[in-house]
Amino acid sequence: MRLLTGSAARQLLLWTLGGFVVGWLVSVFWWALLEPTTAEAPDEIVIPPGASELIAQGRRVPGVPSVIRGGRTGTVRITNNDSVEHYLAGALIRPGATAEVHPADKDGQIACTFHVGGVIGYQLDRRPPITVTFIPAALLGVPFGIAFGVAAIVARRLGDEPAEPSPA
Structure with missing residues (x-):
């Protein structure tokens, strides 16, 4: 059989x-x-007090990464604890304020005023x-x-x- x-x-x-x-x-x-996760680079950046003086001296601001890795939504939360206003991707963040920014460019560099050189790297985490x-x-x-x-x-x-x- x-x-x-x-x-x-x-x-x-x-x-x-x-x-x-x-x-x-x-x-x-x-x-x-x-969700894709990135442990080494947060979606939130806190600009410390005195950041503008460090940038004027050409020094790196502690606690500010060189590359931001956003989550799938691409949202980056910025808290400005400095005494002057700062910009990220065209968004104004006043002293003491917190703002959520959605950069239009999803990979590459975006303009900012809290990083030496005036730009910060940006990468959007993607699902495989x-x-x-x-x-x-x-x-x-x-x-x-x-x-x-x-x-x-x-x-x-x-x-x-x-x-x-x-x-x-």
Whole structure:
């Protein structure tokens, strides 16, 4: 008796494909939920008191990174604790104020007045491409699809066995 007939092979293929699709949907769900994170550079910058004097002397302002890495939304929060107003990407931040800035350019450099040289690097964190969900789907879904397919084929074969007559 052959284990895989044409019908059983098609059924196993469909179960395998179904397992891949379910695994891919789970992977896409997690891909959509998880935010990219950047631990070394915050989305918030606090301009310390005396920053304007340091910049006038050509010195680096402590606590101000050389590159801002924004989250997916691209929002950067600036708190100005200096005694003079500062600008970031055309937005005015008055002394003692906090502002949220959405730079138009998503990668490269943006103009600012609290960094030596008048510009600060800006990179927008992006979620990886959706194609990264295919590997977990294959690793998770295909084996489960095959296992369920084999179980379904065996269960069908067991149901097709002729019943033995019971003694009367």
